[in-house]
Amino acid sequence: MRKQEEHLFEVLDHLLRVRNECSCKIFSECGLPDMTVKQIAYLKIIDEQGDVTFSRLAEITRNSKPTITEMVNKFVRMECVYRERCPDDGRVLYIRLTEKGRMIANAECNAMHLLIEQLMDSLDEREQDLLVRLLEKVR
Amino acid sequence: MRKQEEHLFEVLDHLLRVRNECSCKIFSECGLPDMTVKQIAYLKIIDEQGDVTFSRLAEITRNSKPTITEMVNKFVRMECVYRERCPDDGRVLYIRLTEKGRMIANAECNAMHLLIEQLMDSLDEREQDLLVRLLEKVR
DNA sequence: TATTATTAGGTTAAACCTAACTAACTAAGG
DNA sequence: CCTTAGTTAGTTAGGTTTAACCTAATAATA
Numbered sequence: 139m140r141k142q143e144e145h146l147f148e149v150l151d152h153l154l155r156v157r158n159e160c161s162c163k164i165f166s167e168c169g170l171p172d173m174t175v176k177q178i179a180y181l182k183i184i185d186e187q188g189d190v191t192f193s194r195l196a197e198i199t200r201n202s203k204p205t206i207t208e209m210v211n212k213f214v215r216m217e218c219v220y221r222e223r224c225p226d227d228g229r230v231l232y233i234r235l236t237e238k239g240r241m242i243a244n245a246e247c248n249a250m251h252l253l254i255e256q257l258m259d260s261l262d263e264r265e266q267d268l269l270v271r272l273l274e275k276v277r
Numbered sequence: 278m279r280k281q282e283e284h285l286f287e288v289l290d291h292l293l294r295v296r297n298e299c300s301c302k303i304f305s306e307c308g309l310p311d312m313t314v315k316q317i318a319y320l321k322i323i324d325e326q327g328d329v330t331f332s333r334l335a336e337i338t339r340n341s342k343p344t345i346t347e348m349v350n351k352f353v354r355m356e357c358v359y360r361e362r363c364p365d366d367g368r369v370l371y372i373r374l375t376e377k378g379r380m381i382a383n384a385e386c387n388a389m390h391l392l393i394e395q396l397m398d399s400l401d402e403r404e405q406d407l408l409v410r411l412l413e414k415v416r
Numbered sequence: 417t418a419t420t421a422t423t424a425g426g427t428t429a430a431a432c433c434t435a436a437c438t439a440a441c442t443a444a445g446g
Numbered sequence: 447c448c449t450t451a452g453t454t455a456g457t458t459a460g461g462t463t464t465a466a467c468c469t470a471a472t473a474a475t476a
Contacts, residue, residue: 149412273288
């Protein structure tokens with residue numbers, strides 16, 4: 139019983155390590171290895187929201203508008219984000235992710251897909267199926 | 278094939294989510310939900326090193342000694358760490374983790390064990406065995 | 417004298433703020 | 447229709463607080 143637990147620890151630890159390495163690799167590839175947790179969270183919000191303006195982002199994140207301006211300026215310097223003028227209203231600007239920005243916003247998700255690729259390379263179809271069925275049981 | 282990938286994504290995502298919730302819970306229980314990544318890393322080093330002095334920690338982390346003093350003072354205020362005078366040399370102080378400090382240093386590991394507990398509750402022995410054998414194949 | 421830790425007094429950068437501003441839209445009166 | 451006054455979106459200027467570092471000088475012990 140103890141031994142089983144240890145084995146599970148080892149294999150799961152390895153799995154998580156692989157995924158973590160993948161996401162670190164993504165940040166390095168973008169040339170931004172020391173982004174903060176907050177910055178990543180903001181990029182995720184921008185990604186999820188779609189057509190998000192400065193005012194809207196201020197509202198969502200409960201920050202003042204100058205804070206958003208400053209944040210966006212920083213992201214622009216990092217080449218994660220750019221401004222796009224709204225065609226219907228010259229006052230409003232949309233905050234858009236660049237390719238790099240999207241990479242970072244989805245780093246975890248992308249890392250997961252890389253992990254899954256590895257899983258699928260290592261296991262045949264029957265085994266993959268088995269794995270899914272086993273893990274489905276975890277509530 | 279696509280579908281298999283999706284299924285794998287779902288179950289693994291759930292697994293990671295569970296583990297993540299566990300580690301967040303640990304930080305909240307300690308009353309320190311916004312520790313920085315660096316602070317956690319330092320607590321881990323203190324945990325791993327055992328009998329670590331201020332000078333030694335400065336050496337390991339490549340910081341100056343005043344930086345270590347300041348860091349330790351902060352950790353003392355957070356009740357993660359305390360000083361212990363060396364009995365053989367009155368100049369030397371060991372940096373020791375409190376129970377809370379140890380909890381945080383090992384949060385990830387503890388979260389993994391909580392996850393494993395859940396796995397073991399959800400799967401019978403034969404299934405656990407199967408899971409280990411499947412995941413072992415991932416290189 | 418040499419070593420260990422501390423104190424005093426800094427710096428830099430992240431992440432926030434308020435107040436005042438500019439540019440662009442909107443609606444009301446002439 | 448045009449002007450003007452008011453509103454709204456984002457920016458600029460000028461702050462604060464906190465984390466995370468530093469050097470130089472000092473106290474206590476060996």
